[in-house]
Each structure stands twice: as C-alpha cells, then as structure tokens.
Amino acid sequence: xxxxxxxxxxxxxxxxxxxxxxxxxxxxxxxxxxxxxxxxxxxxxxxxxxxxxxxxxxxxxxxxxxxxxxxxxxxxxxxxxxxxxxxxxxxxxxxxxxxxxxxxxxxxxxxxxxxxxxxxxxxxxxxxxxxxxxxxxxxxxxxxxxxxxxxxxxxxxxxxxxxxxxxxxxxxxxxxxxxxxxxxxxxxxxxxxxxxxxxxxxxxxxxxxxxxxxxxxxxxxxxxxxxxxxxxxxxxxxxxxxxxxxxxxxxxxxxxxxxxxxxxxxxxxxxxxxxxxxxxxxxxxxxxxxxxxxxxxxxxxxxxxxxxxxxxxxxxxxxxxxxxxxxxxxxxxxxxxxxxxxxxxxxxxxxxxxxxxxxxxxxxxxxxxxxxxxxxxxxxxxxxxxxxxxxxxxxxxxxxxxxxxxxxxxxxxxxxxxxxxxxxxxxxxxxxxxxxxxxxxxxxxxxxxxxxxxxxxxxxxxxxxxxxxxxxxxxxxxxxxxxxxxxxxxxxxxxxxxxxxxxxxxxxxxxxxxxxxxxxxxxxxxxxxxxxxxxxxxxxxxxxxxxxx
Numbered sequence: 001x002x003x004x005x006x007x008x009x010x011x012x013x014x015x016x017x018x019x020x021x022x023x024x025x026x027x028x029x030x031x032x033x034x035x036x037x038x039x040x041x042x043x044x045x046x047x048x049x050x051x052x053x054x055x056x057x058x059x060x061x062x063x064x065x066x067x068x069x070x071x072x073x074x075x076x077x078x079x080x081x082x083x084x085x086x087x088x089x090x091x092x093x094x095x096x097x098x099x100x101x102x103x104x105x106x107x108x109x110x111x112x113x114x115x116x117x118x119x120x121x122x123x124x125x126x127x128x129x130x131x132x133x134x135x136x137x138x139x140x141x142x143x144x145x146x147x148x149x150x151x152x153x154x155x156x157x158x159x160x161x162x163x164x165x166x167x168x169x170x171x172x173x174x175x176x177x178x179x180x181x182x183x184x185x186x187x188x189x190x191x192x193x194x195x196x197x198x199x200x201x202x203x204x205x206x207x208x209x210x211x212x213x214x215x216x217x218x219x220x221x222x223x224x225x226x227x228x229x230x231x232x233x234x235x236x237x238x239x240x241x242x243x244x245x246x247x248x249x250x251x252x253x254x255x256x257x258x259x260x261x262x263x264x265x266x267x268x269x270x271x272x273x274x275x276x277x278x279x280x281x282x283x284x285x286x287x288x289x290x291x292x293x294x295x296x297x298x299x300x301x302x303x304x305x306x307x308x309x310x311x312x313x314x315x316x317x318x319x320x321x322x323x324x325x326x327x328x329x330x331x332x333x334x335x336x337x338x339x340x341x342x343x344x345x346x347x348x349x350x351x352x353x354x355x356x357x358x359x360x361x362x363x364x365x366x367x368x369x370x371x372x373x374x375x376x377x378x379x380x381x382x383x384x385x386x387x388x389x390x391x392x393x394x395x396x397x398x399x400x401x402x403x404x405x406x407x408x409x410x411x412x413x414x415x416x417x418x419x420x421x422x423x424x425x426x427x428x429x430x431x432x433x434x435x436x437x438x439x440x441x442x443x444x445x446x447x448x449x450x451x452x453x454x455x456x457x458x459x460x461x462x463x464x465x466x467x468x469x470x471x472x473x474x475x476x477x478x479x480x481x482x483x484x485x486x487x488x489x490x491x492x493x494x495x496x497x498x499x500x501x502x503x504x505x506x507x508x509x510x511x512x513x514x515x516x517x518x519x520x521x522x523x524x525x526x527x528x529x530x531x532x533x534x535x536x537x538x539x540x541x542x543x544x545x546x547x548x549x
Contacts, residue, residue, distance in 0.1 A: 008033050012033070012034060012037040013037075015037075017038065017040070017041060020034050020037050020038045020040075021034075021038050024038060035094070036093065036094050036096075036097040037097055039094045039095070039097045039098050040097060040098065040099045040100065041098075041099065041100045041101075041102070042098055042100070042101045042102065042107075042142075042145075051110040054110065054111075055110060055111050055134065057090065057091055058091060058111060058134050058137060058138045059128070059129070059134060060091075061090070061091035061092070061137070061141070062129060062133070062134060062137045065137070091138075091141050092141055094141075095138075095141030095142040095143070095145075096142075096143070096144060097144075098142040098144065098145040099144060099145055099146065100145060100146050100147075100148060100173075101139070101142065101145050101146075101147050101148065102148045103148070103149070103150060104147075104149040104150050104151060104155070104165060104168075105150055105152065105155075107135050107138075108131045108132065108135055108161065109131075111131045111134040111135050111138065112131040113128065113130075113131070130160065132160045132161055132163075132164045135164060136164055136167065139168055139171075145171070146171065146172075146173040146200070147168055147171050147172045147173060147174075148172070148173060148174040149165070149168065149169075149172050149174070149175055149176070150175075150176040150177075150178060151165050151175070151176070151177050151178070151193060152178045152179075152180075153178070153179050153180045153183060153185060156185075156186070156189040156193075162189075165193070166192065166193075166196045169193065169196040169197045169198070170196065170197070170198040170200065171198075171200060172197055172198075172200065172201055173200055173201065173202050173203070174201075174202060174203040174205075175193075175197060175201060175203070175204050175205065176205040176207065177190065177193060177204075177205065177206050177207065177208065178207045178208070179207065179208035179209055179210065179211070179237075180209070181209045181210070183210075184210040184211065184212035185208045185210065185211050185212070186212070187211060187212065187244060190208075190211070191248070194228055194249070194252065197228035198228060199228065199229060201228040201229070201230050202230060202231055202232065203230060203231070203232040203233075203234070204228070204230040204232070204233050204234070205233075205234040205236060206233075206234070206235050206236065206237075206238050207236040207237050208237060208238055208239075209237050209239055209263075210239055210240075211238065211239065211240045211244060212240065212241055212244060228252060229252060229253070229254060229255040229256075230252075230253065230255070230256060231255055231256060231257045231258070232256070232257065232258045232259075232260075233253060233256055233258070233259045233260070234259075234260035234262075234290075235259070235260065235261050235262060235263075235264055235268075236260075236262045236263065236291075237262060237263035237264075238263070238264050238265075238268050239263070239264070239265045239268065240265070240267055240268060241267075244267075246268065246271045246272075246275070247271065247274070247275065249275070250271070250272065250274070250275025250276075250278070250279050250280065251275070251279050253275065253279060253280050253283075254279050254280065254281065254282070255282060256280050256282060256283045257282050257283060257284065257285060258283070258284075258285040258286075258287070259283060259285070259286050259287070260286075260287040260290050261286065261287065261288050261289075261297070261305070262288075262289055262290070262291065262297075263295060264301075266301070269301050269304055269305060270304075272305065273304060273305060273308045276305070276308045276309060277308050277309055283312070284312060284313060284314040284315065284338070285313070285314060285315040285316075285317075286305065286306070286313060286315070286316055286317070287317040287318075287319070288302055288317065288318045288319055288322035289318070289319030289320065289321045289322045290317065290319055291319070295321065296321050296323055297321060297322045297323060298323055299323045299324065299325035299326070299327045299328050299348065300327055302318065302322060302323070302324060302327070302328045302331075303325075303327030303328045303330065303331040304331075306328060306331035306332060306334070306335070307330075307331035307334060310334040310335065311334065311335055311337055311338050312335060312338065313332075313335045313338060313339060314338050314339065314340045314341065315339075315340060315341040315342075316332065316335075316339065316341070316342050316343070317341070317342075317343040318343065318344045318345060318346070319345055319346075320345040320346055321346070322344075322345070322346060323346055323348055324344050324346060324347060324348060324349070324352070325348035325349050325352075326348075326349050326352070328349075328352075329349050329352035329355060329356070332352075332356060333355065333356075333359055336356075336359040336360045336361060337361055337362070338362065339356075339360050339362065339363060340362050340363060340364045340365070341363075341364060341365040341366075342356060342363065342365065342366050342367070343365070343366075343367040343368075344367070344368050345368075345369070347368060347381075347382070350381075350382065350383060350386075351383075351386060353366070353368050353382050353411060354382065354383075354386045354387065354389070357387075357400055357402055357406075358389065358398070358400055359401070360401065360402050361401040361402065361405070362402075362405055363402040363405055363406055364405055364406060364407045364408070365406075365407060365408040366406065366408065366409055366410070366411070367408065367410040367453075368382065368410060368411045368412065369410050369411065369412055369453065369455055381411075381412040381413055381414035381456075382411045382412065382413050382414070383413070383414055383415065384413040384414065384415040384439055384465055385415055385416070385435060385439075387413075387439060387442050387443075388435070388438040388439060388441075388442055389442070390438065397438070397441060397442055397445070400445065402446075403445040403446055403447070404447065404448060405448065406446045406448065406449060407448055407449060407450045407451070407481075408449070408450060408451040409443075409446060409449060409451070409452055409453070410451065410452075410453035410455070410486075411453070411454065411455065412455045412456065413454060413455070413456060413464070413465060413488075414456070414463050415435075415439075415463055415464070415465060416463070436465060436466065436471040436472055437471070437472040437475070439465055439472075440467065440471065440472030440473060440475040440476060441472065441475045443475075443476055443479075444475040444476045444477070444478055444479060446479065447478045447479060447480075447481070448481055449479050449481060449482060450481050450482060450483045450484070450509075451482075451483065451484045451485075452479075452482060452484070452485050452486065453484075453485075453486040453514075454467070454486065454487060454488055455486065455488065456488035464488040465488060466488070467487055467488075467499075468495075468496070468499045469498055469499055469502055473499060473502060473503075474502070476506070477506045479506075479507065480506070480507065480508060480509070481509060482507040482509060482510055483509050483510060483511050483512065484510075484511065484512040484513075484514075485503070485507070485510065485512070485513055485514070485515075486513075486514035486515070486535075487513075487514065487515040494516050494517055494518040494521070495515045495516065495517040495518065495521055496517075496518055496520075496521055497517075497518065497520050497521040497524050499521075500517060500521045500524065500525055501524070504525075504529055504532070510532055511531070511532060511533060512532070512533045512535060513525075513532055513533070513534050513535065514534075514535040515534075517534070522534070
C-alpha cells in the first residue's frame with residue numbers, strides 16, 4: 001500500500017480486526033500488507049469453517065516440518081481456498097505478527113480432530129497429531145505472542161495437556177485457574193502451575209470451589225518456588241480446609257496492586273489478612289463482588305479485610321452483594337488519609353456515607369448507587385439533611401476536607417417531607433423550607449465536582465430534594481467543572497426552562513443531563529444547545545404541570 005513499511009504498520013495498528021480483514025480482500029497488494037496483521041489476536045476465528053481452516057494451515061505446516069516418511073493425512077481435506085498457499089513459510093511469517101492468544105481450552109478445541117472432517121462423521125480412526133501437538137507447534141510459530149490462558153481441572157488430569165500448559169506458562173499474561181464443584185483441586189497442581197509462570201504474568205484469576213490434596217501430578221517437579229509476581233489477583237472462588245496452608249500464594253503477591261474478592265470462606269479471609277499484612281506492601285485497591293453473582297459477602301468479612309492495615313487502601317469497590325455495614329464503615333475510617341475512591345451498591349448504615357465525606361482528605365470519587373447508576377430498591381438511602389452538617393454555634397456549615405478534592409458524587413437520597421416545605425401562616429401556601437437552601441449550599445462547596453448524580457426513589461416525590469432557582473440552585477454557581485448532572489426523578493415537577501437556562505449558563509462544561517424537563521424546556525435545549533446530551537425521554541403531552549412554563 002505505502003512504500004514505507006512503517007506507515008503500513010501505523011495504519012494497521014489503528015484498525016480493528018474486522019477492518020483489517022476487509023482491507024485484506026481489496027487486492028493482492030493490500031492482502032500482502034494487511035493479512036499478517038489479521039493474526040494479531042487469536043482466536044478471532046469464531047465460526048466452524050474459520051477454525052477448520054486455521055487447523056488445516058497449522059496441520060500443513062506441522063507435516064512440512066516433521067517430514068514423515070509414509071504418513072499422509074489423506075482422511076483430511078485440503079485447506080480452504082482462502083487459506084491455500086504455496087509459501088512453506090506462511091505460518092512462520094504470520095506467526096510473527098501474533099500478539100495475543102486467548103483461551104487454552106478454545107485453542108485445544110479448535111485444533112482438535114473434530115475439526116478434521118468437513119462436517120460429516122469420521123469413518124476411519126484418527127491417527128494424526130493430537131490437539132496438544134498442533135497447539136504446541138502453533139505456539140512455537142508465535143514467539144511474540146502474550147497468552148491469555150484458562151487452565152481447568154480437566155487439563156491437569158491429562159498429562160499431555162498439563163505438559164503443554166506448563167511449557168506455555170512462562171509466556172502467559174493472564175491466567176485463569178478453574179476447578180470443579182464436585183472434586184477438590186489438588187494443591188500440588190496449583191503450586192506447579194504458579195511455579196512455572198514467569199514475571200510476565202500480570203493478572204491471576206482463581207476460581208476454585210474446593211482446594212485440597214486430592215491427586216498428584218506425576219512426572220513433574222514441584223519443589224521450585226513461585227517466580228510469578230502478578231499485579232492483579234481475582235479470587236472468584238476459593239474455599240479450603242483449615243489445615244491447608246495458603247501463605248505460599250500470598251508470598252508471591254509482593255507486586256500486587258489490586259485484588260478482587262468474591263466467594264471465600266472464613267479460613268481464606270483470615271489467611272488473606274495475614275498475607276496482606278506481611279507480603280503485599282503495594283496493594284491499595286480492593287474490589288468485593290465485582291460481577292454481582294456470588295453469595296452475600298457479610299459485613300464482618302469486609303470489615304476484617306479492610307481493617308488489616310490502617311492507612312493503606314486508596315480505592316474500595318463494593319458490589320451489589322457486598323453488605324457494607326457499621327463494621328465496614330468503621331474500618332474505612334482507618335483510611336481517611338489515603339482513601340481516594342469509594343463505590344458502594346448495598347448500604348446498610350444510613351450515616352456511614354456522611355461520615356466518610358466528613359473525614360476523608362483525598363476523596364475524589366464517591367459512588368453509592370448500583371452499577372446501573374440507581375439505588376437498589378428497598379435499601380436505605382442517605383438522609384439529605386445529614387449532608388448539611390450545620391454548626392449551630394457559628395451558624396455555618398462544618399467544613400469538610402473533601403470539598404476541594406471530590407470530583408464524582410453519586411448518592412441516593414431521602415428526606416422527611418416536613419423538613420422540605422413549610423406552610424405560610426397568612427396565605428396557607430406551601431413554601432420551600434430553609435433546609436433546601438442548606439442542602440444546595442453544601443453541594444455548592446464541591447467546587448471541583450465533575451459528575452453529580454442525586455438520585456431518589458421515584459414513587460414518592462415529597463421525599464426528594466428539588467433543585468430549582470427558587471430552592472437555591474444559585475448556590476451551585478461555583479461548580480464550573482460540572483460535566484454530567486443527574487437530578488432527582490420528579491414526575492409532577494418538571495425542570496423549567498428558567499432552571500435549565502441557569503444550568504447551561506453557569507456550568508459551561510456541561511455535556512450530559514439526566515432530568516425530566518417540561519415541554520418548553522426540552523424544545524429550548526434541543527434548539528439552542530444540541531451539543532448537550534439529554535438522557536430522558538421527551539415528556540408526553542399530558543405531562544404539563546403548573547411549573548412547566
């Protein structure tokens with residue numbers, strides 16, 4: 001394509017896999033440039049025909065290297081036309097471009113004998129190379145590839161597959177070790193796998209429901225120490241007997257920076273806490289139940305891990321099934337000088353969030369909603385009046401140390417209706433109480449805020465804060481860095497054009513709004529500020545209210 005090879009490389013690195021494949025079909029010249037780069041990530045050949053074609057290519061190169069005297073793989077058809085070539089170094093040439101190979105199980109399946117037929121039954125006994133032999137040959141042709149492998153219980157029970165995995169482990173970048181629920185995963189096999197992994201191992205995922213000395217891995221030496229030093233460890237499941245020592249795992253985590261904890265028992269928690277204290281000096285990020293699929297993680301377990309070492313955690317992420325209660329918040333208060341990010345989906349302590357805001361000096365992100373951006377139905381919210389934190393002696397707000405550092409605030413709030421509105425004694429009209437002004441004044445102190453999500457329970461608007469010009473929206477004029485704003489969902493009191501115009505004028509970096517405007521406000525924003533993305537449906541014709549003009 002270009003006469004300068006470096007330009008070709010730059011262009012190819014900017015394209016995704018599908019675009020590279022389409023470019024390779026333009027002409028022979030383009031095919032020569034783009035085809036090798038299609039091999040950057042394996043497997044991207046998802047269909048049956050693509051896996052079969054890849055297997056034929058590897059098989060052909062395998063026989064050319066072996067030069068068998070009599071053996072002819074007659075029972076297998078020639079490769080597909082799109083993969084036919086007279087170049088004996090095709091696999092060698094393409095293999096140099098492979099950068100990532102995903103899936104040990106998928107690789108063995110794709111190179112297995114079941115892909116030898118053209119979709120029909122095999123009438124003769126297969127006598128060719130095994131899937132492990134072809135996978136071993138393929139990986140030798142890809143010397144620059146980083147491997148993302150999964151090793152299961154079935155792999156360790158096959159000596160041939162385990163030997164192949166051990167040979168490939170020094171090149172593995174991401175390793176997932178999975179067991180079975182009905183059979184214990186042998187400790188000896190786990191030690192062997194981690195002992196063969198090298199310094200290239202970046203992420204380690206352990207998904208073992210039961211760890212115990214069940215079977216031995218024969219013909220392998222397991223006396224060597226663990227060399228791998230992963231930076232990310234995810235424990236999807238790990239349960240052991242009390243007499244199983246796990247310290248050798250934690251001893252290899254001295255470079256660990258982030259840990260994800262899901263299904264663990266009390267013995268593992270106790271052992272992990274000792275490991276964090278003794279061998280994980282760089283660890284500062286912990287995630288509980290990131291996927292939201294495990295059993296409930298109790299408050300005592302979370303608090304025990306968080307309280308292991310004071311002034312350590314910078315980022316704490318608690319998923320939907322992580323029950324964050326008084327013990328967890330008490331442990332979090334030990335890290336007020338280091339905590340920068342906190343995400344919680346299940347709040348069981350109504351005042352815990354406010355205590356975090358009152359104490360943390362470096363807090364940048366506080367998200368107390370679920371993964372979809374809303375509160376979990378039925379769980380307690382943050383009392384909006386607690387956000388005020390009023391000093392009655394000086395008649396001002398207590399200063400919070402995070403007011404100059406907080407960039408993201410997402411909470412589900414609740415407030416008693418009698419504190420929001422008062423009745424005028426002369427006219428009998430309902431007026432907004434001074435409480436709303438103080439809440440807006442507290443929010444206005446976060447001058448570096450970029451994302452504000454003030455969610456509410458949609459079924460009771462009387463227990464929600466109203467952010468309008470009349471209720472104190474003008475006190476948020478110093479929040480000039482705001483980019484995304486989500487206001488409470490109010491079905492009867494829509495955001496008026498006057499309020500929307502004030503937001504656009506005083507928040508110049510605003511790019512996304514989540515609210516329910518009146519018809520007039522919606523039309524005005526669509527005509528004058530189309531660059532602002534509005535995350536709400538257009539109000540229906542019957543939604544006009546007294547505040548819609």
